[in-house]
Amino acid sequence: MRKPIGGGNEPHNSISSAKGTVITTMKMRKGLWSPEEDEKLMNYMITNGQGCWSDIARNAGLQRCGKSCRLRWINYLRPDLKRGAFSPQEEEVIIHLHSLLGNRWSQIAARLPGRTDNEIKNFWNSTVKKRLKKNTISNSSSPNTSHDSSSSEHRDIMGGLMSMHDSSNIMAMYMDATRRSLSSSSLQTMNINQLIEQLPLTNDHNGPNMPILHASSYGTTQVGMDGNGINYNGCYEIFGGNLGLEDEMFNIPPLDNMTDNTNQEIKCENLDDSNSIIMTNNMNNIILSQCYNNNKHKVQAITEGFENCWEGGDELKVEEWDLEELMRESSMFPSLD
DNA sequence: AATGAGGGCAACCGCTCCATT
DNA sequence: GAATGGAGCGGTTGCCCTCAT
Structure with missing residues (x-):
């Protein structure tokens, strides 16, 4: 297991909102996730389900940005992930x-x-x-x-x-x-x-x-x-x-x-x-x-x-395909005939 | 056993898209 | 229509592990 980056006592950041109010936030942690962070996120997702990721990060008590939480969940914590080498x-x-x-x-x-x-x-x-x-x-x-x-x-x-x-x-x-x-x-x-x-x-x-x-x-x-x-x-x-x-x-x-x-x-x-x-x-x-x-x-x-x-539930979105490109792409496969 | 190179993988960054205000 | 924020995506980076020497 890799060592998580960053310690527990992070300094605070102050950011100004659009309305001019100063919001004090914990500095976002970066780097590898610790088992404790994983557990927090997992527990939160189990209890509350998916929602606004920045809210999830905040409410789960994680000093992570929403994007980081989303990535961690999608790429690692999600229960339906298959592990191991590609067949x-x-x-x-x-x-x-x-x-x-x-x-x-x-x-x-x-x-x-x-x-x-x-x-x-x-x-x-x-x-x-x-x-x-x-x-x-x-x-x-x-x-x-x-x-x-x-x-x-x-x-x-x-x-x-x-x-x-x-x-x-x-x-x-x-x-x-x-x-x-x-x-x-x-x-x-x-x-x-x-x-x-x-x-x-x-x-x-x-x-x-x-x-x-x-x-x-x-x-x-x-x-x-x-x-x-x-x-x-x-x-x-x-x-x-x-x-x-x-x-x-x-x-x-x-x-x-x-x-x-x-x-x-x-x-x-x-x-x-x-x-x-x-x-x-x-x-x-x-x-x-x-x-x-x-x-x-x-x-x-x-x-x-x-x-x-x-x-x-959103349908998978696939963009329109250029026909010529498709033809070109497909023609490069060896014929099975 | 030590060490350096290369590979694998997790995570971040920057961008785009979309919905909302 | 412009501004803003969130979500998602692809590219890239950097750390750790493995293996050869």
Whole structure:
């Protein structure tokens, strides 16, 4: 464990508010979080749930800024975080999503259960880029003619990783989806929102490996395009597993080499309220209760020794995608044919 | 056993976006 | 419409650990 930076007796800061009143505040601590700080924040979140982060920092008795608290919660204290190394499948997902989304780490993280954007970013910058470097060196005899450095980067990485793992699973699915989507004439009207919705989406704030149950997607489980396009039709096939919504029984996709909360079975029950769902994860005893209310849903996670309640529910926002860029991005994948 | 280099990771910084006043 | 504050995101930094020498 790293030593937390800073001592307990911090000097005070005085700041002037907009109205001219002087507010005396404790100087904000920086650096590593101590176990005591973690406990304070955790206890506060358990008791009060998520709210205004600056209020949380203040009310929890932490000499931290709201941003710091938010970061600590999201990247470390959140109960649904998955720890441990990335599985090969996760690597492949990251690489492919990065090829589609670029450095939009939060959007990539939204599709990897229990992973944070920071984690993925670090993973990319350390592990994947390292491989790229290796490949670039080994391929130096055959200069890349591409003028798009990111494209060559992706090709290199993909080549390096695909040789390491069996690439026939998700990559095939993704590439196939991409290719087929692109071949469809309806692509002309397709934006990135639609394309990305074809990819398995998870929610950072759900439990470990929880399938996404956005209000919008739960009611209509059809994903993708009609006719020539992709249509998962209520069954997401992720990592070789499946996610059947129709019978409300979710088989969480197995991930090789994953940590212990894989291969779980989650049971969903409809409550009297048609918009409410209880999800039971039989591995971690996590129950998720989602109550949708005007596009706002409340997620309650109860696990061993932990109970948390917070509000979320904003749809994942994905910006519009430049079609040409998308075409360019997708064309750099090796054909499976 | 000592030490230096490199890697991994946690956290901060600066910026943008959005909602509210 | 401008100002303000909060939230979120991506880039970057710096500390600690591991491993090779």
